[in-house]
Amino acid sequence: MSIMTRSLRAALLGCALLSPLAAAQAEPLSLAVSAPPASIDPHYYTLTPSIQLSAHMFEPLTQRDENARVRPALAESWKLVDDTTWEFKLRPGVKFHNGADFTAEDVAFTLKRVPWVQSPSSFAVYTRAITDVQVVDAYTVRFKTAAPYPLLPNDLANVFMVSRGIGENTPSADFNSGKAAIGTGPFKFVSYEPNNRVEMARNETYWGEKPAWDKVQYRIITNSGARVAALLSGDVAMIDNVPTADVAKIRNNDKVTVAEGTSLRLIFLGLDVFRDGPTPDVRGPNGEELTKNPLQDKRVREALSIAINRPAIVQRIMENVAVPAGQFMPEGSFGYNPAIPVPKFDADRAKKLLAEAGYPNGLSITLRGPNDRYINDSQVQQVIAQMWARIGIKTQVEATPLATLIGRLNRFDASAYMLGWSNSTGEPSTSLRAVMGTRAQGGGGSLGLSNYGRYVNPEMDALAEKALSTLDDKTREKMMQDAMKMAMDDVAIIPLHTQKSVWATRRGLTYTPRLDEQTLAAEVRPAR
CATH class of the missing domain: 3.90.76.10 (Dipeptide-binding Protein; Domain 1)
Known part of the structure; x- marks a missing residue:
């Protein structure tokens, strides 16, 4: 055997023995987020x-x-x-x-x-x-x-x-x-096309474990069908937020692997409880103007909450890619309060509460929310509208891109809206502070920055603040549990469900589900 032949054979053998990681390094990772x-x-x-x-x-x-x-x-x-x-x-x-x-x-x-x-x-x-x-x-x-x-x-x-x-x-x-995108992370900035894609390259001097991919194409595909099609066609190797209707189909596809886990994200309804006078999206049952804001009455808020059949939404709309919720933290997490129940569906009691509050003939309301952010977001809003209609709340849904909705909420130009919130710190302080904390007049300070309904509860604020200065974990958790119960008893917001997160990858890749829902290219790895 000649030296050349031996060299060629050695080279071919080396190629054959290349690990999946080495092979992956030769190509970019293309992933699509929602x-x-x-x-x-x-x-x-x-x-x-x-x-x-x-x-x-x-x-x-x-x-x-x-x-x-x-x-x-x-x-x-x-x-x-x-x-x-x-x-x-x-x-x-x-x-x-x-x-x-x-x-x-x-x-x-x-x-x-x-x-x-x-x-x-x-x-x-x-x-x-x-x-x-x-x-x-x-x-x-x-x-x-x-x-x-x-x-x-x-x-x-x-x-x-x-x-x-x-x-x-x-x-x-x-x-x-x-120009200023200079970090220390596992990938470097290459280019950014808003609402389309971000290109990144591996940081070869990264201090930690090197990612498997030398380049990342981070694509934004908000349309669920298009995102699934991109995965199944091989155009991308990974997608997040797999549509609930496609989960079963994808599970049965031998070219794809599914990763699923509970998240920390609560989907909820916020309500304008701040205005004493008329609120922009609520009128009488025949469209007549009102002189006061019905949402300031806890009985009206409770009626809106118990008119929603959460298990039905989870089963029929979310196809069990969610869990009915009555508070911000999921069961088993730090700060979860077992004394807070999931509100029980009771349309008859909801009608009685409306009548007691002075609205026996119901109301007209516009429910606003995103159509491009959360799992089945626009469908959930439509189903809530149907449920509210059964108790005399004539509901019009205005589902728009999240950016449009946030602009409206920042102007406080909404009476009822659907949003999601993830306590990504793994405990409830951010929801207590940002979503339900009293917003400072004139927008100063940092409390209540996402409190678009401008809910105010000084007692809850004080307890949450005290918890945040308590070094003992058990004592602090009890305080946060109590603060959360205060807010939920007062129907500060209307919790709907906690989302599950579902990712899908090309077979041969692995991804570990994250409670914070994040899709991180550095944690996508070739299967061993």
């Missing part, structure tokens, strides 16, 4: 589609694993120095995508930037407890809080670090163009 990010700027909007994209290119000091448990990221460790001082030790040797070292100065810069960014829903809700940032040395930073605050490591998992080298007052547009 909702577009609002920006490349990791501090622009506390919206899951934006957060999960940010997690590809940027990193926080701490991060959550697939079970929402906090683990080290850019910080190797953290501890309480005293009741109001947290000390974080940074991971040495980490570099930004431009080669600059990551240090405590970048942490201080990031914490200063977060509240400055003009945002529809600010990340300042996760930094508000910090009163001072102290740079001890290049790899040690201390955070001072006004009171004991045990959730700081949880909160900081939502704050992505950026390089101080981008300079102060950097607008979000500079991130979208790539």
Whole structure:
């Protein structure tokens, strides 16, 4: 056998023995997600589609694993120095995508930037407890809080670090163009086409485990049918939010693998409980104007809630890719309160409550919600409208793109709306603070930033605030459970169901379901 023949045979044998990981590295990973990010700027909007994209290119000091448990990221460790001082030790040797070292100065810069960014829903809700940032040395930073605050490591998992080298007052547009999109994450920014795709390349100097993919095509395909078709045709290798109607079909396809798990996302209805006078989308049963807001009456809110048959929605519309809910946290999670029941469907009692509140002939209402964000979102709204009609609530549904809906909600130009909220910290503080916390007059502060119904409950606020300064986990959990019960007893919002998350990948790839619903390219791996 000649030397050339032996060399050729060795080369062929080497190719044959290439691992799936090595083979995967030779091609990009193309995945399709159902909702577009609002920006490349990791501090622009506390919206899951934006957060999960940010997690590809940027990193926080701490991060959550697939079970929402906090683990080290850019910080190797953290501890309480005293009741109001947290000390974080940074991971040495980490570099930004431009080669600059990551240090405590970048942490201080990031914490200063977060509240400055003009945002529809600010990340300042996760930094508000910090009163001072102290740079001890290049790899040690201390955070001072006004009171004991045990959730700081949880909160900081939502704050992505950026390089101080981008300079102060950097607008979000500079991130979208790539100029300021400099992180430490497993992938680097390549290009961004809003509502279409983001191109990324592997960070070859990444400090952690290298992703299996040298390039990622992160596509936005909001249409469910088109997303499934892209997977089945081989146009993409992974999709999120598999439509409920297609789950069974995809399970039986030998070219596809399904991953499914419960999420932390509650789908709920918000109501305008703030206005004393007329509210824009509620009128009398014949369309006549009202002089006061019926939604301020708890009896009306309760009637709207118990007129909804949650199990029927889960079974018939969601096809069991959801769980009926009566509170923000799912069963088994930190802060879940077993004393809060799922509201029981009772149309007769709902009619009596309306009559007691002074509306025996019902009302007319417009229910607003997204048609491009949550699983079967527009269908759920239509079914709720039918259920409300049975108790005399004539309901018109206005389902629009989420961006349009949020614009309306930020103007407080809605009376009843459907949204989703994920307590991605793994406990209920963000829903208590952001969704139901009393919104400051004039929009100042960070409480109530997603409280578009402007619900006010000072007693709940005080208990939630006290919980946030309680270092003992059991005591803090009890306080949060009690605060949640106060809000649910008052029908602050109308919980509907907790979504399950369903992903589908090309056979030969694996993905571990995440409670936070995030779709992360670095965690897509070739099957072994």
